[in-house]
Amino acid sequence: MKKLLSFTILVIIVNAQPKDWTPELSIKVKSISDLNFSNNNQIAMVVREALIDGKKSEYLSQIWVSHSDNSEPTQFTHYEKSSTHPRFSPDGKFLAFLSSRSEKQQIWVMRTNGGEAWQFTFEKQGAGSFKWSPDGDKIAFLMKNPKTEKEEKDEKEKRDVILVDKNFKYSHLYLKTFTTKVDTNKANRITKGEFDITSFNWNPNGRNIVFAQSLEPTFNSRFISGDISLVNIKSKTVRKLITWGGNDRNPIFTPDGKSILFTSDGEKNEPIGFSDVYKVSSNGGKPKKLAETPNRSTNIIKCSSNSNYVYVSEANRTKSEIYKISLNNKEIRPILNLDGRVSSPNISNDSETIAFVKQELNKPSEVYLSELSNISPKQISNFNSSLEFPKFAKTELLQWSSKDGLEIEGLLTYPAKYNKRKKYPLALIIHGGPAGVFSQSFTGNPSIYMIQYFASKGYAVLRANPRGSTGYGKDFRFANFKDWGFGDYEDIMSGVDKVIDMGVADPERLAVMGWSYGGYMTSFVVTRTDRFKAASMGAGLPNLVSMTTTTDIPDYLVAHMGAEFWEDYETYEKHSAIYRINNVKTPTQVIHGSNDLRVPFTQGQEFYVALKRKGVSTEMVVYPRTPHGPREPKLLMDVSPRILAWLDQFIKR
Numbered sequence: 001m002k003k004l005l006s007f008t009i010l011v012i013i014v015n016a017q018p019k020d021w022t023p024e025l026s027i028k029v030k031s032i033s034d035l036n037f038s039n040n041n042q043i044a045m046v047v048r049e050a051l052i053d054g055k056k057s058e059y060l061s062q063i064w065v066s067h068s069d070n071s072e073p074t075q076f077t078h079y080e081k082s083s084t085h086p087r088f089s090p091d092g093k094f095l096a097f098l099s100s101r102s103e104k105q106q107i108w109v110m111r112t113n114g115g116e117a118w119q120f121t122f123e124k125q126g127a128g129s130f131k132w133s134p135d136g137d138k139i140a141f142l143m144k145n146p147k148t149e150k151e152e153k154d155e156k157e158k159r160d161v162i163l164v165d166k167n168f169k170y171s172h173l174y175l176k177t178f179t180t181k182v183d184t185n186k187a188n189r190i191t192k193g194e195f196d197i198t199s200f201n202w203n204p205n206g207r208n209i210v211f212a213q214s215l216e217p218t219f220n221s222r223f224i225s226g227d228i229s230l231v232n233i234k235s236k237t238v239r240k241l242i243t244w245g246g247n248d249r250n251p252i253f254t255p256d257g258k259s260i261l262f263t264s265d266g267e268k269n270e271p272i273g274f275s276d277v278y279k280v281s282s283n284g285g286k287p288k289k290l291a292e293t294p295n296r297s298t299n300i301i302k303c304s305s306n307s308n309y310v311y312v313s314e315a316n317r318t319k320s321e322i323y324k325i326s327l328n329n330k331e332i333r334p335i336l337n338l339d340g341r342v343s344s345p346n347i348s349n350d351s352e353t354i355a356f357v358k359q360e361l362n363k364p365s366e367v368y369l370s371e372l373s374n375i376s377p378k379q380i381s382n383f384n385s386s387l388e389f390p391k392f393a394k395t396e397l398l399q400w401s402s403k404d405g406l407e408i409e410g411l412l413t414y415p416a417k418y419n420k421r422k423k424y425p426l427a428l429i430i431h432g433g434p435a436g437v438f439s440q441s442f443t444g445n446p447s448i449y450m451i452q453y454f455a456s457k458g459y460a461v462l463r464a465n466p467r468g469s470t471g472y473g474k475d476f477r478f479a480n481f482k483d484w485g486f487g488d489y490e491d492i493m494s495g496v497d498k499v500i501d502m503g504v505a506d507p508e509r510l511a512v513m514g515w516s517y518g519g520y521m522t523s524f525v526v527t528r529t530d531r532f533k534a535a536s537m538g539a540g541l542p543n544l545v546s547m548t549t550t551t552d553i554p555d556y557l558v559a560h561m562g563a564e565f566w567e568d569y570e571t572y573e574k575h576s577a578i579y580r581i582n583n584v585k586t587p588t589q590v591i592h593g594s595n596d597l598r599v600p601f602t603q604g605q606e607f608y609v610a611l612k613r614k615g616v617s618t619e620m621v622v623y624p625r626t627p628h629g630p631r632e633p634k635l636l637m638d639v640s641p642r643i644l645a646w647l648d649q650f651i652k653r
Contacts, residue, residue: 018390021416021456023637026446027052030383032357032365035346038088042067042112043346043355044076044095045367046084047383050446050633057634063097065112066367066380073367073381076110077117085129088112089178090136096120098127107141121176122184128171129199134206138177140190142197144169144217168217170196173209175233191231191238198222199250203282204257208232210241212249212262220553223247223271228262230282241284245269248278250300254307258282259327261310263298271559272481273297273435274474277310279327290325291332296474303327305351311335313345315471317409318397318440322354336375341441347372359442362392393455394418395443400498402467403490406479410464410495411438414504416456425651426505427459428496428532430514430521434468434480434488434560448515448538448629450640457644459511460504466491482562484575485524492521493529507531509651513643515539515629516599523577523607526586534650536589536643539599539628542577542607545569552597581610587617589646591639593626619646
């Protein structure tokens with residue numbers, strides 16, 4: 001009897017629920033992406049998890065496969081290097097994927113019935129995105145131009161002078177015949193020229209490949225250029241299909257090969273960003289715009305097997321939605337609108353089944369399957385089922401009116417041990433973009449701002465979607481044009497007042513923080529009000545003038561301001577917090593990545609130095625090896641506790 005009792009106690013201890021949320025717990029949550037169907041309805045997926053062991057601080061991705069009987073996925077790749085981008089051969093017998101097992105990223109292949117993977121490409125530059133030919137005899141892939149002999153010689157001799165914006169390394173199409181034997185021969189180049197291919201797809205007849213191209217391989221060029229072209233794989237002749245002013249992206253053939261579908265902002269480029277679906281004959285001609293989705297931010301999933309419909313996804317307020325759009329008329333029909341956030345949707349080749357990743361406020365990501373004709377999702381994975389979570393702090397959707405009457409939404413997470421008779425410190429978090437959006441995703445996810453962690457420490461957390469956010473229609477998306485920091489300021493402050501009026505937030509214990517555009521807004525907020533007792537600016541851009549000439553996406557910023565800064569300096573100055581630094585009284589933490597190209601390190605440095613010279617309490621945190629946000633698990637786990645430590649100096653919980 002005593003032995004049985006001790007065993008029972010042991011079980012209780014092992015399975016005990018954690019008392020509090022910690023960054024260490026959140027970092028254990030696995031993410032799932034890139035679902036891909038085979039012709040026999042196998043489903044491949046990429047599962048990513050943090051690897052923290054001694055000196056290691058990285059993410060490792062492996063490929064898992066579920067079979068058509070809806071069985072739980074099994075792991076297909078096992079290696080110390082990540083495997084991504086799984087794609088089945090047309091007959092379903094082989095699975096190709098990308099991996100850097102041999103230094104450079106290459107294409108690898110393995111049989112779906114088991115066995116070891118073998119290396120398929122042996123390119124000096126490595127291989128990028130790829131597609132099987134319709135007959136499975138070839139694989140087309142993207143690869144950047146290799147260095148010339150002179151460039152390699154100059155590099156060895158330390159004469160490798162860099163000429164900015166010259167000698168670009170463009171991505172082009174290459175083709176290699178598939179064989180089950182290791183073939184170290186180089187691939188056959190299909191395209192050449194001074195343009196960069198961003199995506200491509202095969203014609204069902206296997207004779208042509210349609211591709212989207214940009215003028216330059218820079219990130220900025222993707223906002224301002226994008227044409228659709230067709231290449232014959234035998235003659236290598238390239239023919240432009242779409243050459244208007246709009247930014248055309250992600251082309252696919254219809255299964256009958258008669259038409260090409262793509263997304264575009266239309267005849268005139270709109271760098272602020274929206275996209276509709278267009279159809280054009282595979283022989284060329286004038287594109288036809290299909291029915292508009294509510295938010296005009298479509299992503300093409302797949303064309304139906306009968307070539308009559310195209311399935312698309314987009315953000316819909318704080319949720320995700322999938323639509324079925326007719327190719328022959330203006331018919332559009334929603335087919336999936338679930339609580340939570342849906343990502344990586346994919347549709348079977350027979351158009352009968354949809355697979356997707358879904359997460360909810362209190363439930364981490366898992367894979368779901370459903371018949372398209374009768375949406376009834378069935379969970380087929382349990383990648384996060386072994387994790388034990390503390391009790392979830394409640395999160396609810398809020399709606400309020402801004403100062404000018406505009407309807408705004410946001411998500412409020414209550415403190416973990418909420419007592420309605422008490423008032424709590426409020427952490428206002430502002431998203432990036434400004435085209436980002438706070439969705440109904442899992443609040444325990446690892447992120448810069450770990451929501452459940454803040455709630456466990458006694459904070460209420462408000463995440464507002466002010467004007468400029470995606471998912472609320474084009475007018476809402478354009479509502480902060482030439483108005484950064486003003487209308488959106490009123491939106492978020494109205495939300496803060498809403499939470500105060502609810503009796504949740506203590507007006508004397510307010511904090512504000514955000515990353516990227518959220519960092520911009522944080523800097524702007526502290527120049528307009530001293531209501532916040534503490535602030536944390538992450539990768540913020542307080543000086544739009546210097547930002548324009550140092551960021552890797554200048555055209556995106558100029559599009560929002562309506563002109564170059566030398567054409568309208570007044571607008572840039574008006575919307576730059578640095579010129580109102582004298583108004584700041586709020587203790588403000590500055591956080592930045594040392595390798596940030598999107599918002600250069602100097603932006604954070606400008607604000608920090610100005611605050612310090614002005615005598616405002618401040619500190620600057622620099623994360624090494626970090627671009628526009630921490631990528632290493634150990635660094636990511638550091639952010640929220642570091643912010644909290646800063647807030648606690650000025651906010652008594």
